[in-house]
Amino acid sequence: xxxxxxxxxxxxxxxxxxxxxxxxxxxxxxxxxxxxxxxxxxxxxxxxxxxxxxxxxxxxxxxxxxxxxxxxxxxxxxxxxxxxxxxxxxxxxxxxxxxxxxxxxxxxxxxxxxxxxxxxxxxxxxxxxxxxxxxxxxxxxxxxxxxxxxxxxxxxxxxxxxxxxxxxxxxxxxxxxxxxxxxxxxxxxxxxxxxxxxxxxxxxxxxxxxxxxxxxxxxxxxxxxxxxxxxxxxxxxxxxxxxxxxxxxxxxxxxxxxxxxxxxxx
Amino acid sequence: xxxxxxxxxxxxxxxxxxxxxxxxxxxxxxxxxxxxxxxxxxxxxxxxxxxxxxxxxxxxxxxxxxxxxxxxxxxxxxxxxxxxxxxxxxxxxxxxxxxxxxxxxxxxxxxxxxxxxxxxxxxxxxxxxxxxxxxxxxxxxxxxxxxxxxxxxxxxxxxxxxxxxxxxxxxxxxxxxxxxxxxxxxxxxxxxxxxxxxxxxxxxxxxxxxxxxxxxxxxxxxxxxxxxxxxxxxxxxxxxxxxxxxxx
Numbered sequence: 001x002x003x004x005x006x007x008x009x010x011x012x013x014x015x016x017x018x019x020x021x022x023x024x025x026x027x028x029x030x031x032x033x034x035x036x037x038x039x040x041x042x043x044x045x046x047x048x049x050x051x052x053x054x055x056x057x058x059x060x061x062x063x064x065x066x067x068x069x070x071x072x073x074x075x076x077x078x079x080x081x082x083x084x085x086x087x088x089x090x091x092x093x094x095x096x097x098x099x100x101x102x103x104x105x106x107x108x109x110x111x112x113x114x115x116x117x118x119x120x121x122x123x124x125x126x127x128x129x130x131x132x133x134x135x136x137x138x139x140x141x142x143x144x145x146x147x148x149x150x151x152x153x154x155x156x157x158x159x160x161x162x163x164x165x166x167x168x169x170x171x172x173x174x175x176x177x178x179x180x181x182x183x184x185x186x187x188x189x190x191x192x193x194x195x196x197x198x199x200x201x202x203x204x205x206x207x208x209x210x211x212x213x214x215x216x217x218x219x220x221x222x223x224x225x226x227x228x229x230x231x232x233x234x235x236x237x238x239x240x241x242x243x244x245x246x247x248x249x250x251x252x253x254x255x256x257x258x259x260x261x262x263x264x265x266x
Numbered sequence: 267x268x269x270x271x272x273x274x275x276x277x278x279x280x281x282x283x284x285x286x287x288x289x290x291x292x293x294x295x296x297x298x299x300x301x302x303x304x305x306x307x308x309x310x311x312x313x314x315x316x317x318x319x320x321x322x323x324x325x326x327x328x329x330x331x332x333x334x335x336x337x338x339x340x341x342x343x344x345x346x347x348x349x350x351x352x353x354x355x356x357x358x359x360x361x362x363x364x365x366x367x368x369x370x371x372x373x374x375x376x377x378x379x380x381x382x383x384x385x386x387x388x389x390x391x392x393x394x395x396x397x398x399x400x401x402x403x404x405x406x407x408x409x410x411x412x413x414x415x416x417x418x419x420x421x422x423x424x425x426x427x428x429x430x431x432x433x434x435x436x437x438x439x440x441x442x443x444x445x446x447x448x449x450x451x452x453x454x455x456x457x458x459x460x461x462x463x464x465x466x467x468x469x470x471x472x473x474x475x476x477x478x479x480x481x482x483x484x485x486x487x488x489x490x491x492x493x494x495x496x497x498x499x500x501x502x503x504x505x506x507x508x509x510x511x512x513x514x
Contacts, residue, residue, distance in 0.1 A: 004375055008373050011369050011373045012369070014368070015365075018362075018365040019360055022360055022399070023360065085358070089357070089359060090356040091356065091358055093352070093354060093355035095373075096322060097320050097321075097322065097345065097350050098374060099345045099375065256323060256324045259314070259323045261317075262313070262317055262352070
């Protein structure tokens with residue numbers, strides 16, 4: 001990648017850093033929901049631990065799952081909101097008349113997603129240690145594998161959502177929240193895939209997130225990292241990334257044909 | 267760099283939006299260092315033409331060369347040499363003026379963004395507002411910031427859509443003077459879409475009047491005034507807009 005390209009990606013990341021630097025409620029909001037979710041599921045786990053042998057065997061499984069679900073959710077929002085910020089501020093036309101290339105915009109959104117997700121999840125993960133005597137960091141390097149796969153899948157979903165918002169306008173912005181929640185039941189965050197109806201299981205296995213959560217349970221319950229799940233998630237992610245990038249570039253061309261790049265904003 | 271003598275060359279440009287013919291086979295050229303104005307009522311095709319020239323919109327037919335490059339297929343070869351300002355776009359309101367200009371300075375690959383930002387802020391009278399959020403500025407101050415952004419990369423071609431819309435007469439005059447000075451100094455070409463005929467008479471070497479996506483009149487402001495025997499360009503414009511026939 002050329003240095004001029006890196007410089008433009010850096011400029012866009014700087015734009016979002018400026019936005020957050022000037023607004024502490026935005027930073028607080030990033031950490032707020034992951035922390036609340038973690039507390040609710042942590043307390044529920046504690047309550048169930050006395051009655052359920054399965055939960056008692058791995059009392060942190062729900063907390064680990066909820067933290068990783070937030071990685072997926074925040075990864076998606078990180079990309080989608082970075083894009084929506086440009087549309088809300090009617091900045092998209094300005095950006096695309098600068099030498100910024102669409103693929104550089106995508107790269108900047110991915111970096112923003114990584115930063116937003118990490119800033120959002122880290123406080124919740126740290127708070128789980130004194131609250132529930134559970135450290136997700138104890139998972140070791142498999143945590144990195146889970147984190148990377150979920151963050152990437154979330155970002156890919158965010159890119160697909162951004163494409164739809166670019167194509168259909170801000171009326172479609174709620175998709176940033178809706179689509180990822182639709183994936184939650186079939187990602188099997190808190191239960192094994194076998195719980196799903198048989199006809200739905202192939203759909204679940206087609207999602208990288210399902211392999212990550214199955215892998216998480218295998219690691220926590222059986223103390224065994226499943227490289228099969230990891231590699232499958234990685235492969236699926238690569239496929240979805242190519243599809244989402246193609247969709248974004250195709251919608252960008254459509255936007256250039258239909259004149260959508262100037263007519264955006266509230 | 268290219269030996270192309272024209273900053274802009276448009277041939278038989280056409281663009282439809284569904285059944286609406288927004289641009290209908292128009293051709294024109296802006297020489298390097300020249301200033302052309304696009305005039306026309308609402309929906310005449312001015313903004314559509316500017317969008318095509320910027321590469322934001324793909325035409326259905328015709329040829330568009332900007333600084334010698336085909337804007338449909340090779341826009342990235344010239345985007346660092348042109349710039350624009352339009353009321354249809356904005357800068358993020360929550361960022362300060364300095365932050366917004368710095369981001370765009372970096373996007374345009376400027377090596378000393380800080381000095382350039384401060385110099386332009388001084389030139390456009392917004393130096394004291396550099397650390398204020400852009401959204402807290404008046405519309406006149408925001409227009410000046412948008413123009414500062416448009417000159418960050420010292421463009422060889424500047425496209426302006428309604429550069430003085432919503433400005434009071436004093437500020438509008440101030441902006442026109444700045445643009446004249448900048449053009450004299452830089453030798454850059456300027457293409458403006460405007461409803462303000464006094465502005466066009468003052469800034470433009472040539473003017474094109476668009477109606478229903480077609481060029482119905484063109485010439486120097488003085489030649490147009492003489493041709494129609496009117497006192498000023500505004501009277502010419504009103505006459506052309508109100509006449510039923512569309513010359514092709």
